[in-house]
Amino acid sequence: MRIARRPLLLTLAALPFGARATPSLEAAMRELIGEAQPEEGGIALRLPATAENGGQVPLTVAVESPMTPAEHVVRIHLLATRNPTPGIASFHLTPALARAEVQTRIRLAEDQQVVALAVLSDGRVRRAAAETRVVTGGCIG
Amino acid sequence: MSALQQPRIRIPRSARPGEAIEIRTLIEHPMESGIRGRSEGAVPRDMLNRLVVRLNGETVFAADLGNGTSANPYHVFHVRMERTGEFEFLWTDERGRSARATARVTVG
Known part of the structure; x- marks a missing residue:
């Protein structure tokens, strides 16, 4: 299974933003951010x-x-690329927060990339991704 | 309907004006997505779907929780304290049940 997945993961990691x-x-991304084109950085x-775990x-x-x-962040969306469903959480932020930062704990069914999308108050969207290897999957028992 | 577990909040009792305080929240909950054990008798779906945090009645932070949020949802965030205030933390599940906690932070 893992060998078969590798090329797809590498492809995902190598995709340019917006691809x-x-x-x-x-x-799921389009539902959350519409037609906005996420920027890097x-x-x-x-x-x-x-x-x-x-x-x-x-x-x-x-x-x-x-x-x-x-000038603030209004939403942060977290998406899983290889869970049974992509939604992890969407955070609603306000200027009452001292930082545009959230810590949480998530579930990952297998090795995959997690994507974060931040929607800014001016409508721009920023994107980051991170890859995690999962020893024991967390979604399906 | 059984009640939700009482949440746990870690928050300072006092802050200086303008100080950024860290708030940690945890609520015990299985966050069953309904996907698990599909083959040998499904575990029914049982999910918290929202956390709202208000300061003096105004929403300062909220989270819509999806299948990828872990059991026992845990969130850490930072609020800038300008004046003494009362926080309210409210979790709700897909069946409309809720769990609530409050905390007062004195600024001065």
Whole structure:
């Protein structure tokens, strides 16, 4: 199974931003950000390179933003590329937050890339991705 | 209907004006997606779908939780404290049940 997956994962990692990933991921992205074209940079997504337990994978997402009423992050969406369903969580941020940063724990069924999309108050979207190897999958028992 | 577990919040009791405080929240919940054990008798879906955090009645942070959120949802975020305030943390599940916690942070 793992050997068969490798080329797809490498393809996903090598895709330029805005390129088409899997149909369900692409559909989920479009539902969340419409036709906006995500930009690279100004966002960090931190996941362990290897997760022993795919059921509890620590994740931190941080976006560069002054978090003022005029200029802030309004949403951060997290998507899984190879879970049974892509949705992980969507966070609603406000200028009351000191930082555009959220830590949580996620579930990953198998080795895959996680995608973070940050929607800024001016409508621009930033994107980051991180790859994690999963020793014991966390979705399907 | 059984009640949801009481959430746990880690938050400072006081802050200086303008200080960024860290808030950690955890609620015990299986977050069953309904996908698990599909072949040998499915485990029924049982999901929290939203966390809302309000400060003096105004929403400061919210999360829509999907299948990829772990069991026992855990969230950490930072709020800038300008004045003394009352936080409310409210989780709701797909069946409309909720769990609530409050915390007061004194600024001065």
